[in-house]
Amino acid sequence: MSESRDVKVLGVWTSPFVMRARIALNLKQVSYDFLQETSLTEKSELLLISNPIHKKVPVLIHNEKPICESLVIVEYIDDVWTSAPSILPSHPYDRAIARFWAAYIDEKWFPSMKGISIAQGEEAKKAAIDQVIEGLVLLEEAFVKSSKGKPFFGGEQIGYLDIALGCFLAWLRVSEKMHGVKLLDQAKTPGLVKWAERFCEDPAVKGVMPETDKLLEFAKILFAKMRANLPK
């Protein structure tokens, strides 16, 4: 496995986006060094050099070349390590659908997830919660269509869209606990409820998905800081 001789992931254990890179590497059975950023406020020299444009994790460093942006990293991993099963669907149309929903998750759904925790006032919070649930209902439909009765969006095994959405599951649970709401629920999103269980139990995911209570502690500190920095 010569391609994997020098693989590093720059990241933090709390980041769903970092999880994407790690799950993809696990699926491909590529071993890597996980180099964690240690400060919330100061970035490491290696991160600043490796991602000078966005200065954000994750960065995959493969043979000393940095690759940035979580979904770009997942596609790269799929392109490079071709001996393990493909992460992207094999048919161009299915691939387009997976990319479409992954973009939806990042551009529309995730901002509303973030909105729950930084909303000012009960009304704004309720609106953000409704948006998150509406998004999940759309994703439930996408799941039914994409999985065609199989366990994952990607079919028999975890694929691109599973990674794109699944990486948020620990934060979803944290959000449910913090705000006393049910976001992923049996009545509206029965397929995703079962999918989420399967996803978190998968060997490629289990070791990298944060424990809810540990993440909850981190979240309380983070959101207090974020709210303190919001314009009044």
Added chain:
Amino acid sequence: MSESRDVKVLGVWTSPFVMRARIALNLKQVSYDFLQETSLTEKSELLLISNPIHKKVPVLIHNEKPICESLVIVEYIDDVWTSAPSILPSHPYDRAIARFWAAYIDEKWFPSMKGISIAQGEEAKKAAIDQVIEGLVLLEEAFVKSSKGKPFFGGEQIGYLDIALGCFLAWLRVSEKMHGVKLLDQAKTPGLVKWAERFCEDPAVKGVMPETDKLLEFAKILFAKMRANLPK
């Protein structure tokens, strides 16, 4: 060419994102029907059915199946019509770099382009102009690295990143004319100045790139409407 028997693009002639789909089809020499939306305020039934999530152009309809989001469409076209040269670079690392910069253009650079025209006050406008130019300087560096002395980001012929950035050239010129500034200029971005000329002269682009003066007329009406709808 059985794959191209039923190809439609839903769009408008003014949209850079629609241009992406059309240029990609032209590069692949796929003939298609261009179905234009006729109203700025009311969307066609076909668009609403084809892109129920975003209700936006472009939509590529191939054998009655809709594909949405311009960069997803370009990747789809590249995946389906494989007899013409590839639009994405062939090496995984180069492909990752192209995808990284395309995401940068859509998420960072384009919003600042839009910002020039909706900025309220001279100070905000100047800040937006500076941001656009800073972005172009970064893209100039990316061009030098990616093209390796060849005419395009993609090498000898137009590729993914050429399409992602090139589709904005008519709007860039409109912006320069409307605001009396030079955005793409010889001193700061000499490589891109020459690249832009080549791009617009390419047979795959020539027929779909709007004339600057015609687009300028359209832009004046559009921005007046946008400014009227901004919160005071």
